[in-house]
Amino acid sequence: MPHHCALLTWVLFPLLGLGAAREEDCSLPIVPRKEWQALPSLCTQSLSQPVRYVVVSHTAGSTCNSPALCEQQARNVQFYHKQKLGWCDVAYNFLIGEDGLVYEGRGWDIKGDHSGRHWNPIAIGITFMGNYMERLPPTRALRAAQSLLACGVAKGALNPNYEVKGHRDVQQTLSPGDQLYQIIQTWPHYRE
Template sequence: MSRLRAPLAWALLALLGLAAAQEGNQTCCGPIVPRREWNALPSVCQTKLSLPVDYVVVSHTAGSHCDTPALCGQQAQNVQHYHAQTLEFCDVAYNFLIGEDGLVYEGRGWELKGDHASRWNTKAIGITFMGNFMERSPAPRALRAAQSLIACGVALNVLSDDYVLKGHRDVQRTLSPGDRLYEIIRQWPHYQM
C-alpha cells in the first residue's frame, strides 16, 4: 500500500499544480516525479552536460503505455532495467520520461548526459513518451506535461531560449517517436527538422 501512496500523492500534486520541478527549486515548473518515488536503481552515470543545451530530442519507448502513476512508475522501472541491465548503459537512457498519467518521471535529470540519440547526447535533453505512438496519439495531459517540462528547462536556464526541438527520427535512423507523436511535435514551437 505504501508503494501506491507516493505515486498517488504526485498525481494529486499534478492535478493541483503545486509541486516544484526539483527539490529545493522554487520555479513555475510542474511536478517531476523524483527517481526515489518510482524506485529507480542507483545511477552510475557521471558525464555532465554543458548547460544550457541547445536541443531537445523527443522519442517514444515503443513499449507498453501507462496511464496511472502506479503503472507509469512500473514502466519507468522496466525501461531502466532494459537500458541498464540488457544494453549495459549507466542508467535509463533518457533525461525524462512522460507518462500518459500526465506526470514527468525523472530519468537522468537536467544535468547528466543521456544515451537517447547517438551524436546528440552531449547537446540535447532527451524526453521520451512511455508507449508506442505509431498509430495513436499520447493523451493530451502527457503532451501538456512535456510542453511544461520544456518551458521549465528554459526557465531554469538548462535549455537555451532559442532551443531547437527535434523528433528522434530527425537525428537517427528510427521510427521513434512514432508517426502520430511526430505529427504533433512538428507543430510545436521551436521544432526544426
C-alpha cells in the same frame, strides 16, 4: 518621477509574469527517481548548460495511464537499459507518462544515451512511454512535455531558443512514432 516609474516596472513585471523566467516559475511536479524506485545511476558525464537541443522519442513499449503503472514502466525501461544493454542508467533525461506526469531519468545535468554519439552530449532526451505509431498521446502527456520544456528554460537548463527534434530527425528510427511526430512538428521550437 521617471525613476519611480522604472523602479515600479522592475517590481511589477516579475509579479505579473512579464519579466524573465525564473526557477521558482517552474511549478511542474517531476516525479523524482526515488519515488519511482529507480536503481542507482552510474552515469557521471555532465551536460553543458544551457542545452540547445531536445530530442523527443517514444519507448515503443507499453503505455501507462496511472502513477503506479508509469512508475513500473519507468523501472522496466531502466532495467532494460541497465541490465540488458549494460548502460549506466535509463537512457533518457525525462520520461513522460500518459498519466500526465514527468518522471526523472538522468535529469537536466547528466548526458543521456538516447540519440547517438553526436546528439547525446548536446541534447536533452525526452521520451513518451508508449507506442505512438498508430495512436496519439493523451493531451495531458503532451501538456506535461510542454511544461517540462518551459521549466527547463526557467531553470536555465535549456537555452530559451532551444530546438526540438524528433528522434527520427537525428537517427534512423521510427521513433517517436508517426502520430507523435506529427504533433511535435507543430510545436513552436520544432526544427527538422
